[in-house]
Amino acid sequence: MTTWPDRPHTALLVVDVQNGVVVEAHDRDAVVGKVAALVARARHEQVPVVWVQQTDDEFPRGSDTWGVVPELDPADHEPRIEKEHGDSFEATELAEVLAGLGVGRVVVAGAQTDACIRATLHGAFVRGYDTVLVTDAHTTEDLTAYGAPPPPQVIAHTNLYWGFQSGPGRTATTATAAEVDLTGARAGEGTGGLRPWSAQ
Template identity: 30%
Template sequence: MPQESSTSLSLLDRLAPCRSALVVIDMQNDFCAPGGYVDAVMGKDVSAAAALLPVLNSLIAHARGAGVPVVWVRADYGHGAIPSSMLAKQLRAGIHTECCAAGTWGADWFGVAPLPTEPVVTKHTYSGFHDTDLDAVLRGKQIETLVFAGVQTQICVESTVRDGHSRGYDCIVPADAVASHTPMLHDATLMNVRFLFGDVSDSATILAAWTPSASTATTAFA
């Protein structure tokens, strides 16, 4: 039967496992690991990505335990894959190193990994929805609420949240489940999401919704 409109539901009910998915964005070595692109080429601090792992692993485990789909979004920014405008901007800045090119160490997962049964969506721009099958994957699972986790808050997370919002999804960002190499921009994105594009929550709220006691209370919406 149709699920109840999110306009009449509390945050906990909107997070019901029957209507939710966890979208994990860009947890890859080039974005997160020492020696990766963000660290070695951009010269940015990647420590926030490693600090994210305990929260992220807990969210993933609870999602799997509650039957919440975990959908993985990864970047392939090899020079032959990205739009010419992105490549031109990098070259004008004097950056010739590829980021997360397919088959490289930089493209490998950092600290987390999908199960063989979990969908993996590969993107070539900052939004997980642009020219990918992410929307089709989510619609096929009748998902209405998206919980976002991963990096970088102000770039790929925000771009995907914006596009998810435009497609009618209920977008929720747990502030302690996303991270950035630039804390000021991380904070700005959270303010922007809270203002226009969804809800800013915390991982404790998500975990509470994805426990057996919470999920059994919301099966009426399935």
């Protein structure tokens, strides 16, 4: 139960699915397809879709690298948040936008898993939101040259640990794109019965 009891609604946060961000992302087309399906379902179910875009020297506003990938098409009425930090809430209007929509629960998808997705999940959680990570709708690039695990391991580990995040008055859960209930129910969400010490 969110710590925002007067905010009964859910929003889908689509984080940084931009041309320059996902150009070398692991399983890019499949993940973008899952995000597109989530967006279509959210619109059909009248769940707000909020688009987040990294906007800085590397991704300047209006550039091709900054733009949302062509498979996705943000609607004019859907909020767009520009950020300079990993956490989509940091120095942005996201919290105010969600408050205006009566949102106390966020469903998170996008890129990159080990950067802006993790930061945004934690940012939402510490601010009191129920959070759902869509396990098959986030991705990252290969950073093994810098000492990171391969992308499938990064994704799997993030999916594993997020389901065991805990705090008073809010929930952290995971679900596949097919399982997630965008309207706010918890049916089908969870960790599949896994425990960190028994995960394969």
